[in-house]
Amino acid sequence: MLIPRLPVLSLAQTMAAALLALLAISPSEAWARVKLITLPVRERVEIQLDNEQATLVEEERIVPLTKGENQVDFSWANTQVDPDSIVFRVLSGEEKDAPDVNVLAVSYPPNESALVWTLSASNAGSARVRISYILGNLNRSVNYRAVASNDETKLDLSQYLRIQNxxxxEFGGAGVWAGFGPKFSKPIGLNETKELLVERFxxxxxxxxxxxxxQEYDYLDRAQNKLRVPMHYVIKNDKEHGLGAAALPFGKVRIFIAGGGDDPQAGTAFLGEDWGKFTPRDDEMRLYxxxxxxxxxxxxxxxxEARRISGNLDDHELIVKxxxxxxxxxxxxxxVTENLRHLRGEVRADNGRDVEWELGPATTFQDGPDSERSTAEQLTFHADLPAxxxxxxxxKIVHKLHITLKNEW
Structure with a gap:
């Protein structure tokens, strides 16, 4: 295949050709390209932080346009913007002579963190545009401060939002919403960490x-058969308990008690920290x-005791004291909770089968298993202990769990 040879131009000829091409551009076309990275400034910014893995930013700008085609550049050098998430919208004009604007095309300049929209305007004027995108490295976390009353029957729960930019x-006067609680209007500076009080209950x-x-908490002293007994504050996220307007996000909880324990005149004492799980409405948050x-x-x-039924099948009778x-x-x-699969593993090899069981008459816990907290393989009972x-x-209070594991082999 023959490739035609192009004439070789001298340096002077090349510069002359470039100058003629530049002069051929009309003044209106030269000014029709708008760099959003510097001009114009943001008129409105909204930051949505409800998703821990992605931050949604929505901004509005007033863009000057000429009649005909215009190019609007959006660049994000040294900023972690997901280019596939960028959405560009032209809002209806508020002014009487606002131009009618349509998006004709979008292009990605090679080797640049940028894209260019080609717009058509019916006449010269300004248009309000809205750009939304997913932004990285703008992080949020939730923290709580829980102060229990001295009698440990109620607590004051403060919920804080921490933003790390x-x-x-930087975002001046940004509207911030964490996915829960009220919205804020706060400036977020470059490399700034900001903590905001969202709610106080x-x-x-x-x-x-x-x-x-x-099975879950193990023994405190295995040689003496003493079980570990953890303590928790249980918070119910519902309207009856003064909550329930929204889910409680996952976050670290710093726990205090008013009056410093047994002395009601003492100051607030620090009890410890725990991670509060994500708690939907009508669910419980347990603080260790x-x-x-x-x-x-x-x-x-x-x-x-194991009693043979037939073949290699037997019933295994247990009494746990x-x-x-x-x-x-x-x-x-x-x-008092017993996982029956774990209990079976203590007295015989686990065959991997689901546990079939029958509660025996020697069980002494009043009211039987808790119907809300018990499952097919785990039973929870309550024991009331006097002071x-x-x-x-x-x-010394003695209780017994009498149970038979059925059809074991």
Whole structure:
């Protein structure tokens, strides 16, 4: 295939040709390209932070246009903008002589973090445009401060939004919405970290729980068969408890108690920190407080017998005994949980089958399993424990779980 040879131009001829091409551009075409990175300034900015993995930014600008075709540049050098997420819209003109504007084309200049929209305008004037995109490195997190009353029946819950701007861009007077709570209008500076109080919930009713579960919490002292008894504050996210307007986002919770524990005249004392899970409406957030040292639970297996039914099938009868002592000055309720698959694994090899079980008559827990917290493989019971006597002695409460594992092999 023959390729025609082009004439070789001298440097002077090349410069002359370039000058003629530049002069051929009309003044209106030369000024029709608008650089949004510097001009014009943002008229409005909205930042939406409801998704932890992506931040949505929406901005509006007033763009001067000439009659005919115009080019509008949008560039994001050194800024993590997802180019596939950029949406450009022309809003209806508010002024009487505002031009009718249509988007003709969009192009991506090679080797640039930019794109160019080609617009047509019916006449010269200004148009308001809206640009939205996903921006990286503009991060948010949620923190809580929980101050429990001295009697541990309610708490004040403050919810904070922390914004960290590492996006290499500043936003003056931006409207900020975290996906919950009210909207804010706050400037966000370059490389700035800002913390905002979103909501404060006063006197939220709580329940302090004590629980034991060998499968989840294990033993505190295996040699003496003493179970670990963790304590939690339980917050119900519903209207009855002063919450429930929206889900509670995942975040770190700093927990305090008013009056410093037993002394109501003392200052607020720090109890610890926990991570509050994402809590939908009508669900519970459980805040870990530590292990109770004054509620002692000793767990032993009193009966462990297998009865052959036929072939290699048998029923396995178990009685689990709990000896419980409460050394606290007030009565408490203990949640006793047994995972039946874990219990089976303690007395025989786990065959991987679902557990078939039958509750026996020797079970002593009043009211039987908690219907809301129990499942097909895990049972939760409640044990009410009296307060210790004035001399510090605790009454020993004994409960038994009588259960038969059916059709085992």
């Amino acid at each position: 590492l996006a290499n861009e 006063k006197s939220v009713p709580i329940e302090k729980t004590y629980a034991c579960n060998p 407080l530590g292990v109770a040292q004054d509620v002692v639970v000793k767990r032993t297996i009193d009966k462990n 709990y000896e419980i002592e409460n050394f606290k000055k007030k009565p408490v309720r203990l949640d 210790a006597s004035p001399d510090g002695k605790a009454e």
